[in-house]
Amino acid sequence: MPDTPPEQVPFAIRHYDAQTLTRALRQMFLIRKFEEGAEAAYMRGLIHGTMHLSIGQEASAVGACIGLSAADKITSTHRGHGHCIAKGADVARMFAEFFGKETGYCRGRGGSMHIADVDAGNLGANGIVGGGIPIAVGAGLSAKRLGTGAVTVCFFGDGANNEGAFHEGLNIASVWKLPVVFVCENNKYGMSTSTEKSTAVASIADRAAAYGMPGLSVDGNDFSAVAEAVEDAAARGRTGEGPSLIEAMTYRQRGHSRSDRNRYRTKEEIEAWTARDPLPRMAGMLIDHGVLTEAQVAEIEAEVDAEIAAALDFAQTSPDPDPAAVTRDVYTVV
């Protein structure tokens, strides 16, 4: 709608060019279809271990990373596929990692829970809830000391906000005024435990006040809202004003992991949130504002399907690690 009054035009439409917005939509499709592909392979027993899917949370991953350069860092979580793709990873090498192949990002040593892409600035997913928070603060310290101008986006979940690492990390980042953006993806549950049962405050963003930093709660399924909040916080960080806390309200449409029987939430709740799926919202926004046509969106989706198929093929045909190499890379220098 060309004649929408400016103040009603979403931030993302005002702020990003068509190419960037198209990349964002493409990444969201890529995350969705990557995880659907991984889930299918996992169900067919082709992938071992466990896996945490972020289907339904694509807008917060892509919205938080869209404004970052490769020099900027992120720390990710056990639910980190989306973060990894949003920061620019190659899904072929991600699949290869899930299949435990030598061509994977971690040469098959890490798997889903440790997926990383250091060259692109992703310091890695983490198997420890809250484990990435102090690490992100350390990356912020490096940026400040070395004057790189980089910011670090630290992803974590609502459950992680009750870990001591959250408290210590946010306090240190604030007293040292480090360029870190703390992004809490609040999907209402830590495994089976609701935020009402786990967290003594209504909005996690309100905890920012305890660390003397701004706190903002946004619709995590709205790409534009997340992007706007993170762009502002990143700018704050880059100009030396210190860290910020952003709470992205979202929902995981899948169970916590394979073993989840969804005993702790209702079908209705899942359906209500599935109706607020971030992907059609993003596509709809781009179409409404004339960035893309329906046909172009369909084209992007088709491209992504092809990329996923090729990536799966790459992964499955890649070589396994040498079984004798169990103790390689324990040390840099032995």
Next chain:
Amino acid sequence: MPDTPPEQVPFAIRHYDAQTLTRALRQMFLIRKFEEGAEAAYMRGLIHGTMHLSIGQEASAVGACIGLSAADKITSTHRGHGHCIAKGADVARMFAEFFGKETGYCRGRGGSMHIADVDAGNLGANGIVGGGIPIAVGAGLSAKRLGTGAVTVCFFGDGANNEGAFHEGLNIASVWKLPVVFVCENNKYGMSTSTEKSTAVASIADRAAAYGMPGLSVDGNDFSAVAEAVEDAAARGRTGEGPSLIEAMTYRQRGHSRSDRNRYRTKEEIEAWTARDPLPRMAGMLIDHGVLTEAQVAEIEAEVDAEIAAALDFAQTSPDPDPAAVTRDVYTVV
């Protein structure tokens, strides 16, 4: 002054009888003189290890404990002599502990940093900053589950408020609505580190909001202010409304421990706070409001001097532990 308008009469005068107020003053003298005695013995090399003196902080220890019964619990800190005396400990057995004697509260195994008096409800000082916080929450859980009606006062310092244990403990206590009163004795420094350098929020009491509990900052050198705040918080706990956080603003007149050269604070600051010494203030309040006469105060002080002298004598003449008993009390059942 009999004709002071009621609203100007301090809470303590309105709330406690003369006997209780006299006991409070006596305990404050006892803490002061106990620590002066310990300091002297320590300087003369009669006590080994290290020791953290709370001289100047007597009002918060006594004010927080004055309303508690023996069924109520406290958890204490490395700076815990005052808490221990305020909860009713015998200074003779405390000195005996410092001298490492079998008659000490810990049979000479714990020393100053682990001074405890379990029968009186003191679950112990702690060598780990913040270490007592989760323990206090556990005591609160017992009280709630077993329906004892007891509250637990959890003492800790400003430095401890940046430990993960603080965050996890306060959050759990709040979501479970446990009868715990968190008393942060803010003496402006954690060892050499000022709260400005360590803590990202101006008032530690403000952190209570992050845990959905009331937070109140009071003059920690004013016995009445501390007593009033803790009585209110304890009542809240006993009626099932959950925990509270009280910040008692105070100051340690001595160094952090023996090794402290006071490089991080000025002589002027120390003098200014010494001028606000809680002991004369307490005595003055009791005299002003006709609870005690100057003469009676002097009498109490003399009694305390005698008690300290006798206690020191008891400690020094007590037997040492059997050197062969190193591994006793490691287990209850071997």
Next chain:
Amino acid sequence: MDGAPPTRDLSFAEALREAMDIALAEDDRVVLMGEDIGVYGGAFQVTLDLVHKYGAERVIDTPISELGGAGVAVGAALTGLWPIYEFQFSDFSTLAMEQIVNQAAKLRYMLGGAVSVPLVYRMPTGSGTGAAAQHSQSLEAWFGHVPGLKVVQPSTPADAKGLLLAALDDPDPVLIFEHKLLYKTKGAVPEGRHTVALGTAETRREGRDLTLVASGVMVDRALEAAEALAGEGVSAEVIDLRSIRPIDRDTVLASVRKTGRLMVIYEAVKTLGIGAEISAMVAESDAFDFLDAPIVRLGGAESPIPYNPTLEAAAVPQIADIVRAARDLAGGVV
């Protein structure tokens, strides 16, 4: 045996659940705490449905706060409750070492015997599930190094029940290491109250030529290896250690005196794992003179646990490794 209680086949997880069910029914002071142990039933479904039988006040879901949770258990145990705290994975005890090691293990000693800390920490442990380096550790040796703690590691459903009930009866803190690969294994379990004395090993198979000492998941592997070795004319005795602290010295030494050859099999990193202690215990004992060959340790690789399934299997002793090493050790014999 006559008079032995009737048994049924239960899985390892069911046996643990039955033990907790009995304890919860017997004594109101018993409470379970942990992450997602309620409606979710725990990550490994060990506490499944107990919340429906005993309520959320006794089967308590905690926030994701391991230091806090482990410490709340300490405080609760000090004040009248008998908590069983489940670490969702034993790896997460790395966040709670302070409360386990400085508080739970030492409080009784530091306070001169004035208190006991009757609690149990449940530790799902080990590799083989594809969960990678942060969810697959075997850390029992750390706790075996800590006076004040008791550490057990059952290998059968019957022992899982018996050791958990014995741990709960014990007035001191006990850690029970439950290997994740065992949860689904079935075995005969005595009905009703059944305890296995802490600190006692069990000879699972009699043999003449060499002694295989193992615990947890390694016991079955050792037994299968012994069967294969029998086919080659090598008679291996298999001892199930069951207790890591204290170690059943007599049972191990008696077997070594008989066979003259010792191999210790364990999944943990070889260096400084339990095999080191058992080897040293024998090497400093009079059984040393009965040794006909060096003491062999078959432990885990000197690396974190890798994700790739082939590498993961290669990182810990498998049946074939045991057979090969035992054959070499028995060398002289046949």
Next chain:
Amino acid sequence: MDGAPPTRDLSFAEALREAMDIALAEDDRVVLMGEDIGVYGGAFQVTLDLVHKYGAERVIDTPISELGGAGVAVGAALTGLWPIYEFQFSDFSTLAMEQIVNQAAKLRYMLGGAVSVPLVYRMPTGSGTGAAAQHSQSLEAWFGHVPGLKVVQPSTPADAKGLLLAALDDPDPVLIFEHKLLYKTKGAVPEGRHTVALGTAETRREGRDLTLVASGVMVDRALEAAEALAGEGVSAEVIDLRSIRPIDRDTVLASVRKTGRLMVIYEAVKTLGIGAEISAMVAESDAFDFLDAPIVRLGGAESPIPYNPTLEAAAVPQIADIVRAARDLAGGVV
């Protein structure tokens, strides 16, 4: 020796400070972090005045947040800094095991070699200061059990400097255990850049009849014992282990092959301490055949460290204990 750099007598603490001074001057990426390491100079004055020379931006006082501080060091090391993090007492590493063991030690491996974690953790360790059970532990064996970490324990000022500089040069995480009783001991220290290769033991005294392996504060005690034993005609070889992970296998085995008798002396709890590993390493090696007597371990008591000075001394090996045990071990010889 010719060409050897000139030396001066420095205390152990001064030698460590000189190493940090050199590192800070050489490379801008080096930063020190820890509690009260700035104006206070650290609890043991090891970093005294470095803040005045290099500023608070490089000699950084942290809040009392060990998990956060240790983790910030990991993140900083991942992103271009070379941090040295001081634990005020190594006991407090119990709060940071997660970051040390799950992150610092494993990141390189989990990421398939994509990163290194070049940091140093300084660990003031041991008993003898009357600081009781929570400030006197010897925990080096825990870290020796963790692949990905390197662990050293100097016994002289020269090695303190040389090992700390070598640790900083090393691209992997290194823990340096500094015994508190050694800080004031003096010795000749080479000027300028001086490094001691990680993983190398040093023979401090040649001997024929038995081998004494010790590290840290136990080395001097072993040397004094060896002197006394010489007077009795017993010739003891004394090996200073210096490195806990990796252990210098060759040096230890060569000595045992020569003397046929081995005693390992360590302050940590005997069970599962480093003596267990060294004994097992010898018992599984070809040196086993050279053993003329059982391997003796002289370790700490199976108890926490008590406060009472007599009990405290009785809890760890003293010179007289070493002489007595060595005399018995040498038994046959003279």
